[in-house]
Amino acid sequence: xxxxxxxxxxxxxxxxxxxxxxxxxxxxxxxxxxxxxxxxxxxxxxxxxxxxxxxxxxxxxxxxxxxxxxxxxxxxxxxxxxxxxxxxxxxxxxxxxxxxxxxxxxxxxxxxxxxxxxxxxxxxxxxxxxxxxxxxxxxxxxxxxxxxxxxxxxxxxxxxxxxxxxxxxxxxxxxxxxxxxxxxxxxxxxxxxxxxxxxxxxxxxxxxxxx
Amino acid sequence: xxxxxxxxxxxxxxxxxxxxxxxxxxxxxxxxxxxxxxxxxxxxxxxxxxxxxxxxxxxxxxxxxxxxxxxxxxxxxxxxxxxxxxxxxxxxxxxxxxxxxxxxxxxxxxxxxxxxxxxxxxxxxxxxxxxxxxxxxxxxxxxxxxxxxxxxxxxxxxxxxxxxxxxxxxxxxxxxxxxxxxxxxxxxxxxxxxxxxxxxxxxxxxxxxxxxxxxxxxxxxxxxxxxxxxxxxxxxxxxxxxxxxxxxxxxxxxxxxxxxxxxxxxxxxxxxxxxxxxxxxxxxxxxxxxxxxxxxxxxxxxxxxxxxxxxxxxxxxxxxxxxxxxxxxxxxxxxxxxxxxxxxxxxxxxxxxxxxxxxxxxxxxxxxxxxxxxxxxxxxxxxxxxxxxxxxxxx
Numbered sequence: 001x002x003x004x005x006x007x008x009x010x011x012x013x014x015x016x017x018x019x020x021x022x023x024x025x026x027x028x029x030x031x032x033x034x035x036x037x038x039x040x041x042x043x044x045x046x047x048x049x050x051x052x053x054x055x056x057x058x059x060x061x062x063x064x065x066x067x068x069x070x071x072x073x074x075x076x077x078x079x080x081x082x083x084x085x086x087x088x089x090x091x092x093x094x095x096x097x098x099x100x101x102x103x104x105x106x107x108x109x110x111x112x113x114x115x116x117x118x119x120x121x122x123x124x125x126x127x128x129x130x131x132x133x134x135x136x137x138x139x140x141x142x143x144x145x146x147x148x149x150x151x152x153x154x155x156x157x158x159x160x161x162x163x164x165x166x167x168x169x170x171x172x173x174x175x176x177x178x179x180x181x182x183x184x185x186x187x188x189x190x191x192x193x194x195x196x197x198x199x200x201x202x203x204x205x206x207x208x209x210x211x
Numbered sequence: 212x213x214x215x216x217x218x219x220x221x222x223x224x225x226x227x228x229x230x231x232x233x234x235x236x237x238x239x240x241x242x243x244x245x246x247x248x249x250x251x252x253x254x255x256x257x258x259x260x261x262x263x264x265x266x267x268x269x270x271x272x273x274x275x276x277x278x279x280x281x282x283x284x285x286x287x288x289x290x291x292x293x294x295x296x297x298x299x300x301x302x303x304x305x306x307x308x309x310x311x312x313x314x315x316x317x318x319x320x321x322x323x324x325x326x327x328x329x330x331x332x333x334x335x336x337x338x339x340x341x342x343x344x345x346x347x348x349x350x351x352x353x354x355x356x357x358x359x360x361x362x363x364x365x366x367x368x369x370x371x372x373x374x375x376x377x378x379x380x381x382x383x384x385x386x387x388x389x390x391x392x393x394x395x396x397x398x399x400x401x402x403x404x405x406x407x408x409x410x411x412x413x414x415x416x417x418x419x420x421x422x423x424x425x426x427x428x429x430x431x432x433x434x435x436x437x438x439x440x441x442x443x444x445x446x447x448x449x450x451x452x453x454x455x456x457x458x459x460x461x462x463x464x465x466x467x468x469x470x471x472x473x474x475x476x477x478x479x480x481x482x483x484x485x486x487x488x489x490x491x492x493x494x495x496x497x498x499x500x501x502x503x504x505x506x507x508x509x510x511x512x513x514x515x516x517x518x519x520x521x522x523x524x525x526x527x528x529x530x531x532x533x534x535x536x537x538x539x540x541x542x543x544x545x546x547x548x549x550x551x552x553x554x555x556x557x558x559x560x561x562x563x564x565x566x567x568x569x570x571x572x573x574x575x576x577x578x579x580x581x582x583x584x585x586x587x588x589x590x591x592x593x594x595x596x597x598x599x600x601x602x603x604x605x606x
Contacts, residue, residue, distance in 0.1 A: 067319075068354035070347045073276060079283040080355070083316060087323035094326070094605050112287045113320075119294035120324045143274040147284055150273055154287070 005202065006039040008092060008103050010085055010110035012078070014044035014061065022130050025189060026106055027059075032195040034058040039096075043088050043110075045081060062088045075147055078109045085113040093121060102202055104128060108148060111155035118158065124209050126201065127159035129169060134176055153177055161205050163187055163198070212297070212304045212321075214289065214314035216282070218248035218265065224426075225393075225508045226310050226334055229369075232394060236584030238262030242591070245304065247293050247317075249285060268292040279352060286316035293321055306330060306591050312337070312352060315359040322362060326605050328598045330591070331363035333373065335505040338380050340430065342503065357381045364594050367587070369393040369506045370527035376505070391587055393506050394580040397515040397571070400488055410493045413477060414450035419495040419557050421449050422518070424487065424509045427457030432500035432523060435546050437463060439500075440472050442550030447557040449495070451476040454487060491516035495563070496556045502544050504528050510538070511578050514570035519563045521552040531578075537570035 009030060013023040026042070033040045034057060046063040054060045064084035071077035093100050103125040105114040114125040133152055137145040156162055156177045162184045164170050170184045187197045213234055217227040234244045244263045249270035250256065258265050269288050275281040297304050308330045309318035315331075322329040337344065337352040344350050360366045360381050366388050368374040374388045407416075414420050421443070425431040433453060443449055453463075453476060460478065467473050482490065491497065497513035499522040506527035513520045514537065522528040523543035532538035541552040556563045598604055 068351075068358045070350050070354070072348050072351055073280060075276075075280050076283050076351060079287065079316060080358075083319045083323065086320045090324050090326065112290070115287075116290050116294045116320055116324060119291060120298050122298070143276045144280075146273055147275050147280065150271075150284070151287070154291075 004037065004039050005206070006041075006096060006099060006101050007033065007202070008041045008043060008089055008100055009106065010043050010089075010103065010114060011106040012045050012081075012109040014042055014063075016049070017044070017046050022106060025130070028189075029195075029198065030059040031057045033199070036195060036199055038199075041092050043085050043092075062092070064088055073144055075144065075151075079112065082110055082113040082116075085110050086116060089113065089117055093117075093123075101206055102126065104202075105155070105159075106130060108133070108151045108155055111151050111158075115154060115158045118160075124160040124205055125158075126161050126163055126205065127155045128163045129156075129173060130165065132169075132172060132176065135172075156183075159183075160209070161185060161201060163201060165189055212245040212247060212293065212306070213308045213310065214293070214318050215246060215248050215310040216285070216313040218246055218267075220254055221249055221251040224334075225506070228508070229332075229334070229393060230310055232396060232580045233584060233587060234263045235261035236580045237588060239581070240584055240588050242588055245296065247289055247296070249289075266292065266296060277348070279348060282313050283316055286314065286320075289314065290317035290320045293317060294324065297321070297325055305595055308332070308591075309359060309363070310334065312356040312359055315355050315362075319359065319362045326603060328364040328594050329362055330365055330367065330594065331359050332367040332369070333360060333377050334369065335373070336376060336380050339376055339503055339505060342430070353380070360387070363387075364598070365389055365590065367391050367590070370530050372526045372530060373505045389590060391583055391590070392578055393508055393511065394578045394583045395508070395511040395515045395574055396580055397575055400492060400516040402485075402488070404489050404492075406489075406493060409489050413452050413479075413490065413493065418448050418450040420452055420493055421496045421498060421553060421557075422452045422454065422490060422494040422513075423498050423500070424454045424491075424512075425499075425501070426455050427453070427459045427463060429459065430501060430503040431455075431457075432502045432544060433459070433463060434466070435500045435502075435544055435549055436498055437466055437470070437472075437476070438546035439550040439553065440467070440475065441470065442547065443553050443557070444472070444475060446554050449475070449553075449557060452490065452494075453478050454480075454482050454490065456481050488516065491518050494518040496521055496553050498549070498553065499523065499528055500541075500543070500549055501525060501528065507531055511574060514538070514567070514574045515578075517567050517571050519556045519567045520570065521549065521556060532570075533573075536566065537573050538566055 011026045013019040015027050030040050042061045050063050050065045100123050103114050106128045133148045156179045170186050174181050185201045215230040217223045219231050234246050238244045247266045250267040256267050271284040307321050307327050310332050311334050374390045467476050497518040497520050499510045501523050504526040510520050510522050520538035522532050524540040525543040534540040539552040542548040
């Protein structure tokens with residue numbers, strides 16, 4: 001049994017980079033998890049502020065930037081950023097004597113990195129879905145949207161567990177990606193026991209892995 | 212572990228044959244070689260080929276916005292499968308070897324995750340293929356190539372010309388680049404066949420055969436060859452056989468019709484490998500009139516098949532051919548010069564005999580896959596020693 005649970009969070013937005021509400025959500029998650037005694041690393045993107053930064057709140061953040069520019073669409077941009085996420089995640093992994101318990105990836109952007117790391121190091125990952133491409137693009141089946149959906153599909157299939165924020169989203173993920181309902185956990189950010197419920201999902205997953 | 216977007220039977224350009232020959236010769240030298248490549252209809256997902264473990268991954272078949280985005284998506288699959296293979300194989304992978312930008316994402320990801328040294332072979336560059344960078348699409352591919360060579364421990368180029376281009380294009384230092392030539396397997400051209408019968412499919416018995424092999428795109432210079440036809444035909448009776456396909460095909464066919472020379476040229480389209488090998492052996496001249504040619508494998512194949520070559524004095528071709536000894540060099544993009552070179556060979560059989568026998572022995576000595584594999588293995592070993600001496604290797 002591990003004494004301290006070590007978690008690495010992948011998110012394409014984290015303060016000070018704010019694209020939508022996800023940034024605030026992940027920040028709150030990371031801070032609360034540190035308070036619960038977890039060792040929390042966040043790997044995120046920033047276009048100019050890169051490197052390691054440990055905040056007063058105890059969250060260890062690594063910010064990566066573009067390995068190259070320009071890009072022709074969000075996919076080529078994100079898919080090349082994934083290699084930087086992998087580089088930093090591997091640095092963390094080797095520096096903590098390979099004792100990373102879990103990866104929590106938020107939305108599709110860094111799913112490929114989570115999948116490769118899972119296959120390489122057998123680190124389980126939780127896929128937290130804030131929004132789906134079908135909702136963002138009004139069910140567009142243009143090639144770019146379809147391609148993003150295949151990344152989401154990769155994420156839901158390869159993830160050990162999926163976390164969503166509402167029952168509605170649970171049924172959406174189930175309906176659109178044919179994921180069994182048992183694989184999807186609903187944890188509402190508005191619940192007073194929110195962080196305990198998140199933690200319970202993590203621990204259940206690790207117990208499944210251990211057995 | 213080699214990564215390549217093409218491997219036989221999937222053949223798009225020259226990388227497929229390169230990786231096939233290099234990998235099996237390396238296996239012959241006792242290197243445990245994996246090739247991870249794209250799937251192909253009818254080809255197995257896993258196979259052992261002359262000691263090489265070939266793994267074909269799902270090449271991403273959903274619609275994608277464009278070729279580069281497709282390639283990036285294909286890399287997600289490639290890296291995913293390669294990660295599984297590496298973490299489950301008993302004997303460790305020591306080095307990742309990537310061929311061109313098309314596998315850059317997977318290669319760089321694997322390098323960082325497993326901390327293996329990365330070797331990159333750059334077969335051609337975007338800035339060379341396009342003769343400059345004219346859009347964000349081209350700039351992105353250029354920067355992907357740049358990323359790959361800077362992530363690589365060492366970059367291999369197949370000619371001095373490419374080495375200097377790679378150093379210039381990506382600002383690499385001289386010791387970051389190593390020249391190991393491309394090779395050709397001369398024994399492939401020894402198979403028995405009925406030459407007169409095969410030849411009769413392409414030309415009349417009294418016509419000499421002039422062949423061109425390559426994609427029908429501007430940089431391959433087939434338009435220069437067509438412009439040279441009247442001057443060649445004024446002095447020799449010849450049939451021009453153009454093998455390959457490409458965007459310029461309709462334009463070129465219209466051009467020969469307008470010149471009134473449609474009966475002296477044959478566009479065969481894409482030929483199967485065996486027919487192509489036979490055709491090389493029927494050729495009285497093999498012309499490589501490229502405007503841009505990083506290496507020029509067709510010239511090597513012709514030399515190995517004992518066909519006299521007439522080539523543009525450019526890029527890698529300039530290094531392969533020694534003028535008046537192993538072939539004829541002409542000015543690139545100059546139809547008069549090209550016609551002169553072709554006639555020189557067609558009208559002087561003693562000269563043709565001299566260059567083709569010199570070329571054949573030269574090819575066997577220098578562009579020999581076994582020798583190339585020995586050099587590549589030595590490079591792997593050197594890199595591995597440097598890697599082991601450092602502290603980046605995980606403990």
